[in-house]
Each structure stands twice: as C-alpha cells, then as structure tokens.
Amino acid sequence: MKYGQGRNVQETGPQKRRLKTKPLLVLIGILLASNILWFVGWLTPDKSKQPDEEVASVAGEAITRAQWMTAMEKEVGREVLLDLVNNKVMETAAKKYGIKVTDEEIELELALITSVDGRSHSGLDIEQTRQKIRSNLILEKVLSNDVVIDDATVKSFYEKNESLYNILTAYRTSIITVPTKEEAEQAVDELSKGSSFDALAKELSTDLASASLGGDIGYINAETETIDPAIYKAASKQKEGKDGDVVELQDGTYAIILVNEVVEGRAFSYDEVKEHIRRELAIEQLPQSVSPEAFWKEFDAKWFYGK
Incomplete structure (x- = not known):
C-alpha cells in the first residue's frame, strides 16, 4: 500500500x-x-470475582x-x-x-x-x-x-x-496546591509518613485539572508559560523522585512539588x-x-x- x-x-x-x-x-x-x-x-478488579x-x-x-x-x-x-x-x-x-x-x-x-x-x-x-x-x-x-x-x-x-x-531541560512534575501554608505542611507530613502523592493530590489539591491526574502537570521547562514560575524554580532544584518543600505561589496559595522524571536538555x-x-x-x-x-x-x- x-x-x-x-x-x-x-x-x-x-x-x-x-x-x-x-x-x-x-x-x-x-x-x-x-x-x-x-x-x-x-x-x-480480581478476575476471580463473580x-x-x-x-x-x-x-x-x-x-x-x-x-x-x-x-x-x-x-x-x-x-x-x-x-x-x-x-x-x-x-x-x-x-x-x-x-x-x-x-x-x-x-x-x-x-x-x-x-x-x-x-x-x-x-x-x-x-x-x-x-x-x-x-x-x-x-x-x-x-x-x-x-x-x-x-x-x-x-x-x-x-x-x-x-x-536546542532543547531545555524538562521536568516531569506533579503538584498539590492548597489554600494555606498550614495545610501544605500537613500534606508534607502525611507524605513523610508514606501517603501516596497521587492520592493526596486527588483528595486535597485545589488545582482541579491536575488533581484529577494525581497532581501531574506534565513536562515543564524554563519557558513554560502556563505555570507559576515558582513551580519551575522549585522543580529545577529538586532531585528526581523526591518530594519538595512547601512553595508559595503568586496567587497566595501553596504547593508541594514532586519531580517524577528529568529529561536533560541538550543541543541536537x-x-x-x-x-x-x-x-x-x-x-x-x-x-x-x-x-x-x-x-x-x-x-x-x-x-x-x-x-
């Protein structure tokens, strides 16, 4: 054909x-x-179920x-x-x-x-x-x-x-956004005790678009204009697979950030x-x-x- x-x-x-x-x-x-x-x-569910x-x-x-x-x-x-x-x-x-x-x-x-x-x-x-x-x-x-x-x-x-x-380094990022710093710190505490980032994002995050996806906002880089600059700044400093500290966003809310993968930038x-x-x-x-x-x-x- x-x-x-x-x-x-x-x-x-x-x-x-x-x-x-x-x-x-x-x-x-x-x-x-x-x-x-x-x-x-x-x-x-389990296929053995009736x-x-x-x-x-x-x-x-x-x-x-x-x-x-x-x-x-x-x-x-x-x-x-x-x-x-x-x-x-x-x-x-x-x-x-x-x-x-x-x-x-x-x-x-x-x-x-x-x-x-x-x-x-x-x-x-x-x-x-x-x-x-x-x-x-x-x-x-x-x-x-x-x-x-x-x-x-x-x-x-x-x-x-x-x-x-000339590709910039990109970070596969997930976020949990909450109204107050206290709520953000409580979420960080729950994560430290073994709670799932995905589950907490669905339960707590006020960013509805990403909350439904377990907090995932895809790959972001230094030129991504659709996110708060504080999110990229924090992501670029984090280790892959590690939860970050609480970050204050421009609208007065707070976010916890997880970097799932780093795609290193390079010039092809x-x-x-x-x-x-x-x-x-x-x-x-x-x-x-x-x-x-x-x-x-x-x-x-x-x-x-x-x-």
Whole structure:
C-alpha cells in the first residue's frame, strides 16, 4: 500500500517553519486513549470475582460487578479497544515494511515534544508515553516512505531552525496546591509518613485539572508559560523522585512539588536530527493526514464494534 508517489521536494522559500502540529495532535489523541486504558486496568478488579457480586448499594438495592463493568465498557470501551487495535496494526505494519524504531529516536521525539507541549503528557505513565511515541513513529515512517526530500532541503531547514533543536531541560512534575501554608505542611507530613502523592493530590489539591491526574502537570521547562514560575524554580532544584518543600505561589496559595522524571536538555546536531527533519518535511507533503485506521483493511483488522 502506498500513500504518496516518489518525488523530489525542493525548498519553497525562507519562511521559518515550526514543528508539525497534526502528527502531534495524533500522538496526543493516542496518548489520551492510553491513559483511559490504564484507568480501566486500574479499576478492573480480581478476575476471580463473580459478575453478580455486589460492589455498591443504594437504599438497599445492589449494584453488581456486571453492571459496573458494563457501564465502564460503554463509557470508555470503544476508545480503549481502538487504541489496542491501532497499536497492533502499527506493529504489524512495522514488520511488513521493515520499519525499525530505535530507543534514540524515541528519546529524540520525547525531547522535542516536551519542548513544544510538555503538558500533553500529563496523567500518563512514563513508559506508556514512550510506547505511544513508538507507534506514532512507525505510522510516520510508513507514510513518508515514498516521499523523497533531498539533503539540501533538509540541511537548509536545520540551519534556519537550529534553535528548535536546542532543547531545555524538562521536568516531569506533579503538584498539590492548597489554600494555606498550614495545610501544605500537613500534606508534607502525611507524605513523610508514606501517603501516596497521587492520592493526596486527588483528595486535597485545589488545582482541579491536575488533581484529577494525581497532581501531574506534565513536562515543564524554563519557558513554560502556563505555570507559576515558582513551580519551575522549585522543580529545577529538586532531585528526581523526591518530594519538595512547601512553595508559595503568586496567587497566595501553596504547593508541594514532586519531580517524577528529568529529561536533560541538550543541543541536537544536524546528524542527530536530519532523519527527523526529513520525515517532518515529507509528512507535510502528503495531501491529507492518515490515521492507523487506514491500514485496517490491509491487515484484516476486525473488532467488537464492527465496521
């Protein structure tokens, strides 16, 4: 199956380009579906339990395990299954077309994405994030296989946009925000006694967007404009995996900060990013965006929801 005819693409002018947005949106959608999958897995009880087991009751009327699982399937089942099928389709495509994705490529994509929109990763397991980046790379490599971008165009793009590949250090950060210093200190005390940061954030944090994700606000760096500067300042001084001290925010509230992962900043050389750029430019030449579903017929993919 071919989605583009082979052709040489010359540079169209000196206009400064940004990193692509459509593939990033595809990745964000895939990552969101992954997060739903994790959530369902977390909620799914022991398989040895009986479907008619009572999991709750209201006014003496039971809600059974079967009712609960059916409701969850209706709520998120389609999206979760779609994610599973698409991941399998992409792995099958990789085998058929001889697509290889290295750890170095995944780390490069992670660094570049965190520099553009690190908050799109919030609420996701770190390893799941890398797995979804891998799936997206397979899709991009298959789609761009027939589009030829000459070396001069790639080199010119790099020279005009070299600053895009000077990546700042990013911190995968979680926060708990509370109204007073006393409440913050109490939260720190609970953490020191073994309480879960994730659980406390859901219970206590007044930042509702991150509270629902266990306090996770994704990757932040020195140029992240959507967070209080005090959060980045504190995160940049913390050790990975360690809770920090209480930090006062600009609005008068207080926060406790946890740094889950540090992605060290670096300047990527032309040789390190040339294939990434070539793929980016090739994707831009495609007449329309293509999702993994376009490969379902080729690989005889079928699912519970029919066509």
